[in-house]
Amino acid sequence: MTQDTKAMEAARLEPCPFCGGGNVTTFSSLFGEANTDAPLRTVWTAFCAACEGGGPHKDTAAGAIAAWKRRPAAPALPSEEVVESARGIVKLDRFYPAGVIKVARFVLSMVASHDQ
Numbered sequence: 863m864t865q866d867t868k869a870m871e872a873a874r875l876e877p878c879p880f881c882g883g884g885n886v887t888t889f890s891s892l893f894g895e896a897n898t899d900a901p902l903r904t905v906w907t908a909f910c911a912a913c914e915g916g917g918p919h920k921d922t923a924a925g926a927i928a929a930w931k932r933r934p935a936a937p938a939l940p941s942e943e944v945v946e947s948a949r950g951i952v953k954l955d956r957f958y959p960a961g962v963i964k965v966a967r968f969v970l971s972m973v974a975s976h977d978q
């Protein structure tokens with residue numbers, strides 16, 4: 863059993879600050895910098911299965927768990943300027959790439975859930 867496996871089993875990750883979901887786990891993936899010859903490296907992150915929110919990349923599972931424990935209680939809300947841009951993107955959705963529309967819809971959902 864590796865140190866990271868032990869850390870994962872010992873940790874009970876707190877609910878997601880973005881959606882409140884309780885299905886938060888750590889996982890590893892290979893990470894590489896674009897346009898370099900640097901070798902890929904294994905990184906760890908905490909990840910919410912419900913909303914796909916997550917923590918920063920860390921070199922170990924224990925590091926990812928520690929970063930998740932230090933996460934903000936709630937994400938900062940986008941500025942009114944960003945919200946207006948998101949509304950415009952959603953309104954004209956066929957002119958934007960799917961990833962941009964997904965982000966715009968997420969921005970609007972953050973504001974909507976905060977206003978409830």
Ligand SMILES: [Zn+2]
Binds near residue numbers: 878910915
């Ligand atoms: Zn979530």
